[in-house]
Amino acid sequence: MQQNTPAVWATHTHPQDQRRAASHAPKRRGDAPHSKGLRPKCGDILRRAVASTVLRCFARSALECGASPHRCLTTGQTADATRHATGFPRRGGAKDTPLCRGLAALIAAAWLSGCSPVDDHSGHDHAGHDHSGHDDDHAAEMCGEHGVPEAECGICQPEAVAQMKPGQSMKLRLPSPESAASAGITTAEPKIGPMADAIDCYAEIAFNQNRLARVSSPVGGIVREVIADLGAPVTEGQALARVWSASLAEAVAKAVLTHQTLEREQRLHAERITPRAELEKAEAEHRAACQPLRTLGFSEEEVAALGARPEEPVLLDIRAPFSGEVVERQAALGELVGSGQPLFTVADRSTIWAMLSIPEASLPRVRVGQAVELRLDTLPDKAFAGRLTWIAAEVDERTRMARARAEIPDPGRLLRARMYARARILVGTTESAVLLPETSLQRIAGRPIIFVPLDQDLFEARVVALGPRSGGMVQIVDGLKPGEPVVVSGSFAAKSQFLLSRLGAGCAHE
Numbered sequence: 001m002q003q004n005t006p007a008v009w010a011t012h013t014h015p016q017d018q019r020r021a022a023s024h025a026p027k028r029r030g031d032a033p034h035s036k037g038l039r040p041k042c043g044d045i046l047r048r049a050v051a052s053t054v055l056r057c058f059a060r061s062a063l064e065c066g067a068s069p070h071r072c073l074t075t076g077q078t079a080d081a082t083r084h085a086t087g088f089p090r091r092g093g094a095k096d097t098p099l100c101r102g103l104a105a106l107i108a109a110a111w112l113s114g115c116s117p118v119d120d121h122s123g124h125d126h127a128g129h130d131h132s133g134h135d136d137d138h139a140a141e142m143c144g145e146h147g148v149p150e151a152e153c154g155i156c157q158p159e160a161v162a163q164m165k166p167g168q169s170m171k172l173r174l175p176s177p178e179s180a181a182s183a184g185i186t187t188a189e190p191k192i193g194p195m196a197d198a199i200d201c202y203a204e205i206a207f208n209q210n211r212l213a214r215v216s217s218p219v220g221g222i223v224r225e226v227i228a229d230l231g232a233p234v235t236e237g238q239a240l241a242r243v244w245s246a247s248l249a250e251a252v253a254k255a256v257l258t259h260q261t262l263e264r265e266q267r268l269h270a271e272r273i274t275p276r277a278e279l280e281k282a283e284a285e286h287r288a289a290c291q292p293l294r295t296l297g298f299s300e301e302e303v304a305a306l307g308a309r310p311e312e313p314v315l316l317d318i319r320a321p322f323s324g325e326v327v328e329r330q331a332a333l334g335e336l337v338g339s340g341q342p343l344f345t346v347a348d349r350s351t352i353w354a355m356l357s358i359p360e361a362s363l364p365r366v367r368v369g370q371a372v373e374l375r376l377d378t379l380p381d382k383a384f385a386g387r388l389t390w391i392a393a394e395v396d397e398r399t400r401m402a403r404a405r406a407e408i409p410d411p412g413r414l415l416r417a418r419m420y421a422r423a424r425i426l427v428g429t430t431e432s433a434v435l436l437p438e439t440s441l442q443r444i445a446g447r448p449i450i451f452v453p454l455d456q457d458l459f460e461a462r463v464v465a466l467g468p469r470s471g472g473m474v475q476i477v478d479g480l481k482p483g484e485p486v487v488v489s490g491s492f493a494a495k496s497q498f499l500l501s502r503l504g505a506g507c508a509h510e
Contacts, residue, residue, distance in 0.1 A: 143156055146171070146173040147173060148171040148173055148458070149171070152169075152170055152171045153170070153171060153173075154170030154171055154172050154461050154498050155172065155173065155497070155498060155500050155501050156501060157170075157501075158170075158444060158445070158498055158499055158501060158502065159445065161444045161445045161447055161449065161461070161463065162445035162446065162447065164447065164463045165463065166463050166464055166465040166478040166479040167462070167463070167464075167478060167479045168462070168463055169452070169460040169461055169462035169463065170460075170461050170498075171454075171458065171459075171460060171461075172451065172458070172459040172460070172461050172494060172497060172498050173457060173458055174457040174458070174459070174497060175457070175497075176457060177455075177456035177457045179457060179497075180453075180456065180457065180490075183490050183493035183494070184489060184490040184493065185451075185487055185489070185490035185491075185493060185494060186487070186488060186489045186490060187453050187485040187486060187487050187488060188485065188486065188488045189482075189483055189484065189485055189486070190434045190435055190436050190476065190480060190482060190483075190484070190486060191434075191435040191436075191473070192432055192433070192434060192435070192482055193432075193433060193435055194429055194430065194431050194432075194433065195429070195430045195433035195435060195467065195468055195470060195473070195475045196424075196426045196428070196429050196430075196468060196470060197426070197427055197428035197429060197430055197467075197468055198373070198424040198425060198426050198427060198468045198470075199358065199359075199362045199365060199366065199424065199425040199427060200422065200423070200424055200468075201356050201357055201358050201359065201362075201422075201423050201424075201425070202356070202357050202420065202421070202422060202423065203354040203355060203356045203357070203374065203406070203420070203421045203422070203423040204354070204355045204418060204419070204420055204421070205352055205353070205354060205355075205415050205416060205417055205418060205419040205420075205421060206352065206353045206354075206355050206417055206418070207327070207347045207349070207352065207353065207417050208347075208348065208351045208352055208353050208407065209353065211322065211324065211347065211348035211350075211351065212345070212346070212347045212348070213320075213321045213322065213324075213345070213346045213347075214328075214342045214344075214345050215240060215318055215319075215320065215321070215342065215343055215344040215345070215346060216318075216340050216341055216342045216343055217243050217316070217318060217337050217338075217339065217340070217341055217343060218295070218296055218316070218339060218340070219243070219245040219247055219248050219296070219316060219339050220245060220247070220336075220337065220338045220339045221243040221244050221245030221246070221247075221248065221316070221336075221337065222243065222244050222245075222334065222335070222336055222337075223241055223242075223243055223331050223332060223333055223334060223335045223336075223337060223343075224242050224243065224244050224313075224315055224333075224334075225241060225242040225315070225333070226240075226241045226329075226331050226332070226333050227239050227240055227241055227242070228240040228241070228320075228326050228329075228344065229326065229329065230326055230327070230328070230329050231325060231326060231327075232325070232326045233323075233324070233325050234320040234323065234324060234325070234326060234346060235320065235323045236320060236321065236322045236323050237319050237320065238319060238320045239317040239318065239319055240318045240319065240320055240326070240331075240343070240344050240346075241317075241318045241331045241343055241344070242315040242316065242317055242318070243315065243316045243318060243337065244313055244314065244315050244316070245314075245316060248296070248314050248316055249313070249314045251289070251292050251293055252293065252298075252303060252306050252307070252314045253310075254289045255286070255289040255290045255293055255303050255307075256303065256304075256306065256307030256310075257289070258282070258285045258286035258288075258289040258290075259286055259289075259290075259303065259304065259307065260307075261282050261285065261286070262282040262283055262285075262286045264282075265278055265279045265281075265282040265283075266279060266282075290303060296316060297316075297317065297319065318331075318343055318344070320344075320346050321346065322346070322348060323348065324346045324347050324348040324349065325346065325347055325348075325349055325413075326344055326345070326346055327345050327346070327347045327417075328342075328344065328345035329343070329344055329345075330342055330343050330344070331343035331344060349410060349413045349415075350409065350410065350411055350413075351407055351408065351409050351410065352407075352408050352410050352415050352417075353405055353406070353407060353408070354372065354374055354386065354405070354406040354407075354408050354421060354423055355403060355404075355405055356372075356388075356403070356404040356405070356406060356423050356425070357399070357401040357402075357403065357404075358391075358401060358402045358403075358404050358425070359400070359401060360395050360400045360401065360402065362425075363391075363395075363402055365427045366388070366391060366404065366425055366427070367388070368388055368389065368390065368391060369387060369388060370387070370388045370425055370426060370427060371385065371386075371387060371388075371425075371426040372385070372386045372387060372388055372406040372408070372423055372424065372425055372426070373385055373423070373424040373426065373470075374386065374406070374408055374421050374422070374423050374424075375421060375422050375423075375424075376415075376419060376420075376421045376422075378419070379414060382414065384408045384409075384410065384415065385408070385409075386406045386407050386408035386409065387406060387407060388404060388405070388406050388425060389405050389406060389407050390404060390405040391403075391404045391405075392404060406423065424468070424470075430467075430475065433467065433475045434475065434476045434477075434480055434481075434482055435473045435474070435475055435476070436450065436473065436474055436476055436480075436486060436488070437472060437473060437474075437488055438469065438472055438473065438474050439488060439489060439491065440486055440487060440488045440489075440491055441466075441474065441491070442491050442492060442494075442495040444461070444495065444498065444499070447463045448463065448464050448465075448466050449461050449462065449463060449464070449495070450462055450464055450476075450479075450480065450486050450487070450491070451486065451487040451491055451494045451495075452480075452484060452485065452486055452487075453485055453487065459487070459494060461494075461498055462479055462480070463479060464476050464478060464479030464480055465477045465478035465479055
């Protein structure tokens with residue numbers, strides 16, 4: 001007896017059609033609807049239903065062709081018998097073709113391939129689940145050589161540091177737990193303390209122009225004696241050279257003559273021989289004759305002494321205006337010099353000027369009177385402190401820098417003009433700053449890096465943001481928390497291991 005089972009048509013395909021459908025259908029993992037922990041999406045259920053309907057419709061069309069007595073794989077009935085059982089009429093003129101059967105299988109396979117499993121494991125323990133045959137989307141690919149996730153292996157891909165932001169890191173695996181001790185790697189927690197907020201800029205040392213004198217001859221003449229030499233310390237009023245001048249000798253002779261005339265008029269007036277007017281005239285002439293000599297530094301006594309020795313040449317002493325050091329000398333013995341010609345340069349080096357170049361962006365934070373700290377590469381262990389005394393009213397059109405001046409005491413005379421230095425203008429202070437020694441910092445791909453220990457042989461190469469530096473310490477403004485241990489010595493050895501792949505080492509599978 002024939003059984004009326006319409007559900008059979010979904011599988012009523014020729015064995016050859018089944019093989020074609022199997023060869024065209026894509027292999028997808030997790031398609032089994034009853035796999036443990038997997039359930040199909042609503043869209044997947046709809047695709048399966050449509051695919052089943054399409055298969056049934058094309059199976060009916062194949063039966064209507066009636067060209068060959070295919071049997072049902074489930075009931076064993078012929079096509080005609082199945083049509084009779086299901087009540088499907090035979091459509092005349094239709095032919096059974098391989099295209100009909102193949103198209104049905106292909107469409108069904110295409111729809112079924114869109115079905116995808118949904119992982120419903122959230123909140124459940126994965127232990128004991130059988131995931132063999134497909135990849136776990138939640139498992140990171142591991143670096144077999146270094147035992148860390150491949151995406152975090154710094155030895156395999158050190159170039160990734162260039163794209164990292166402060167706080168991001170890569171893993172560093174040492175060859176063994178004993179490697180850190182062998183390389184002299186030690187760790188310590190960062191210090192918490194005050195750190196001055198400063199603006200860093202470059203400076204050039206110059207003489208204090210308020211304590212710099214270019215000493216010249218006030219009269220034209222001949223240099224008869226050079227007393228001070230280059231580098232000689234001098235005191236205020238000390239003679240540096242002596243110059244003979246014909247005009248000076250004439251002025252002295254005139255002064256001596258008027259002095260003698262004044263003395264005679266004083267005697268005659270005392271004896272009431274000459275009137276008062278003659279005495280006053282003699283006094284005026286003497287004052288006029290002595291005034292040029294006073295300007296040149298001669299006193300009344302010196303003029304009188306020169307008058308008493310008319311056979312001696314009159315020499316003018318070129319004197320130092322203040323205590324300091326002879327930093328330039330142009331005077332030469334026997335040289336004919338003109339009035340106003342420089343002979344020496346004397347500088348007081350107890351204070352110097354530092355001419356700073358301040359970036360345009362930092363100018364709003366700079367004020368006259370702020371403290372300035374000066375350091376030189378030639379004196380690495382010495383810091384010089386001073387004050388900002390002047391800021392230029394304009395910015396250089398090419399460098400976009402503004403000139404500024406700081407006055408720096410230098411009692412030891414260690415600083416010299418035209419030296420280059422690094423200046424720090426102190427604009428504020430951070431009381432609780434995270435501080436590390438500068439030896440703990442390394443640079444990789446231009447980024448400042450510290451190494452944070454995670455295990456005996458596992459470290460984290462972390463990018464940090466730096467703040468001001470002072471006294472061998474540097475402030476970490478981002479990327480490190482207080483209390484986190486950091487490699488403070490041996491960081492260069494850790495950097496060398498991190499860059500090992502650049503020497504040809506790396507993951508074993510690469």
